[in-house]
Amino acid sequence: MIHPDQWHPVDGLVLEPNALSAVTMSDRNVVVSAGPGAGKTELLAQRADFLLRTGQCPYPRRILAVSFKVDAARNLRERVRRRSGARLAARFDSFTFHAFAKRLIDNFRPALTGTNALNSDYRIVDRDRIEGEQITFGDLVPLALEIIETNAYARGGIRQTYSHVFLDEFQDCTGQQYRLIKAAFGQAPAVLTAVGDTKQRIMAWAGALDGVLQTFANDFSAQPLPLYQNFRSAPRLRRMQNRMIAQMDSGAVSPDEELIGDAGVIEVLGFDTEHDEAQALAEMIDGWLREGTPPSEIAILVRQQPHLVAAALGSALTRCGIAFRNEQVRQDLTAEPVAALVFNFIRVIADDRQPDAYAELMRITNRSSASDEEASRFDGQLKRMVSQSRSIVRGSTFRTGEPAVWRAVVHEFLQLVSTPKLTALSAGYQQGTRLDDLIEQALDAFDRELAVDGDAVQALRRLSEVDAIRILTIHKCKGLEFEKVVVLGVEEQLFWGPPTAQVSEFFVAVSRAKQHLVLTQTKHRDRPEGATGRWDESRTPHQRFLDFAHED
């Protein structure tokens, strides 16, 4: 443990004065408001390191960080683990609101009574729930709220556990989520740090509270600390963001002299049809990859329905042999250890060039062996199975594009690993049919990718975090950043709704780019297969948004 005076920002980062105050604040709640790329999430990671390393969050107490998206929660968790080490980071809980609520329900479920009472093996379903046995995602926060509001034991437990609470992207907090935070920590000694940007408020349609940063400052007597820098985007991109800020919140505009420089590229591309657009983008992305841009640094952002709007682009990328993940279709599966295990096994047997995948497979499957003897026996069995499965899938009779044959091989592998070992992979796997459901989802995801070109190795690349470029909605890209960002379809037909919400969404999309931003628009988009609702084939450029790209 070190004295607070001896602590320095991790990785040698220099923090602006307000950021340093927020990071090292000892006993006061704080609300940090700042624009994109100002380092709000980074500030939380630094604060976690400060609190854990200096003992301000003393053992066995913990830090709770609440984010809105699985990706964002995972990024923060990984940043803290990498910087502060696994031992200290074990006391850092980075959850989404839903995961935090579920944790409360799982720990204090008997506190739910009457029509809200739940069996221990309850399941989460999309809709049409059966009382006592099932709940929906939408029920998680209200049920957790009921527990915290009505049960002093649960309130005491949560307050005893957490000495510090972080709230990321807090501008999008809904009324119910806010009530949950207030009920859990309103009267508690826990120190809260909220960060957010009102210009990036994109969840108003889902009930995000207007002015929640100010409400929080009032209710929690939090000290407001604005930040002014943007560490993410090159100057040309920052000037575009600044032109948008001038319209959204004129008080937050940066002085011109801070944004001087030629670095950064913005391109506006117009096409006749989505096929022309797809071909040009696939060639452009192919060029970026050849120049050495890692696939994980390239994102295609679509305001909605990426599986339809980017369908032509998906086909063009496949023709060029570029792996992509369409995140609308693929759930956050790779974050699930059992799904990662299934994909890893397929990778090991289908692809020769994956020595790390084999080592990882051994490590994970052998983790919970009771003794050295058992571990070495299992090692031998696994090696034999991998070698047999390899010969099967490389044999001339193996129909490699056929999902059922892969399923059979995977099931045999899972049987060898055994249910107790699989259940031990994650705390939630004991519950109901969760483990089986996830295995099924992983296999379904693999089937879908296999259907694209019948190539198992390519299918796995598309499912991987590192090897594939990403196609995702603007909602999903919140808090993320990429070298190259394409905003696909800057058209009136895609950006509609209340003007303030639209411009915030466009702002979130544009501000994800570090170096290179491409905005596209087409005159015509054929109605794609699978489109059920309204679909306008004739398209109009969203000129007001495209104009932001032009320097005066």
Ligand SMILES: Nc1ncnc2c1ncn2[C@@H]1O[C@H](COP(=O)(O)OP(=O)(O)OP(=O)(O)O)[C@@H](O)[C@H]1O
């Ligand atoms: N003090 C700093 N010095 C140098 N780089 C920094 C600093 N703080 C943050 N960064 C880097 O700047 C980038 C943006 O930081 P971060 O994602 O924390 O911003 P943010 O305010 O949360 O952005 P947004 O609201 O747009 O999601 C990251 O790559 C981060 O590592």
